Each structure stands twice: as C-alpha cells, then as structure tokens.
Amino acid sequence: MLYRIQTLYLLISIFIYSILIYFLCALNKNIMDFFEWNFSFKKTILIFLIICLFLSILSFFLFHQKKLQIFFNKINILINTIHEGFLFFSCSQWNKYTLIMFLFFILCICLLYLTNKAIKKDIELINSINRIR
Structure with missing residues (x-):
C-alpha cells in the first residue's frame, strides 16, 4: 500500500x-579527483x-506482493x-x-532493513486478521 511507512523508507x-548517482556522474571532475581511483x-x-x-524502485512498485518485496529488499x-565491503577494502x-x-x-542498508521489518509486521497483521475470520 502506498500510504505505509515502508513506502516512505x-x-x-x-x-x-x-543523489549518489548524481554525484558520481555529474560532479565527476570535482569528487572523483579526491578518490584517485x-x-x-x-x-x-x-x-x-x-x-x-x-x-x-522494483520493490517500491511491488507493494501488493509483500513476500517478493522482502526478497528484493534482502x-x-x-x-x-558487498558494495560497501568492496569500497572499504x-x-x-x-x-x-x-x-x-x-x-x-x-x-540505505538501515532503511531497507526497516522496510523489511515494517512489511513483516503488515504480513503478521494480515495473517492475524485472516485467523479471526
């Protein structure tokens, strides 16, 4: 659902x-000179x-398929x-x-983790409502 907290995350x-792609592409001359890569x-x-x-973006548009959304977030x-470790080393x-x-x-990693946590709460809520019926 588009009005949930996981959508905001x-x-x-x-x-x-x-923003990161913009800085890597548009400001290539200013920022990448410092990296020396x-x-x-x-x-x-x-x-x-x-x-x-x-x-x-794919996970954002798959808000009806919560299990698939969790999979893409993972x-x-x-x-x-992997990318952060690659950069670090x-x-x-x-x-x-x-x-x-x-x-x-x-x-971003923290936001994606919070997104998964909120989606799991939604799944538990839906399952509990289904049990009550």
Whole structure:
C-alpha cells in the first residue's frame, strides 16, 4: 500500500541512490579527483548503484506482493553490503567524500532493513486478521 511507512523508507532510499548517482556522474571532475581511483573502479561503483536503485524502485512498485518485496529488499541489502565491503577494502585514501558515501550506504542498508521489518509486521497483521475470520 502506498500510504505505509515502508513506502516512505523505500522512497528515501531511492532518493539517496539518486543523489549518489548524481554525484558520481555529474560532479565527476570535482569528487572523483579526491578518490584517485581508476576508471573501471568508478564504473563498478556506478553499476552497483544503478542495480541498487533498480531493486529499490522494483520493490517500491511491488507493494501488493509483500513476500517478493522482502526478497528484493534482502538482495538489495546483500548487494549494498558487498558494495560497501568492496569500497572499504579498495579505498586507499579516506576523505570527506568517501565517508559521506559510506554513511549514505549504511543509511540505505538501515532503511531497507526497516522496510523489511515494517512489511513483516503488515504480513503478521494480515495473517492475524485472516485467523479471526
């Protein structure tokens, strides 16, 4: 349902992914100079971000199929965790842009976890109503 709290969580995560993609694409000259990464690494980051954004949008539009929505959110959390580990172990220089990126990814993981938790509460509520009937 579009008026539930999990919808708000998903919209915030979609917004964060969009901001990250914007910073990686539009402000490439300013931000990526601080990272000092090669082109293939930047491309990998962008591909991970696009996959995560696509999964969040897909999960947003599958609000009628709650089990599938939970599944896509779990995949998104897994991809975010892999992506964050990949960034953590390959980052040689820490600066404010790197820390902001890490914080955004952690925030997205937390939002997706809260989304799954709210969806599970909805499923339990629907099941309890079905038992009462």
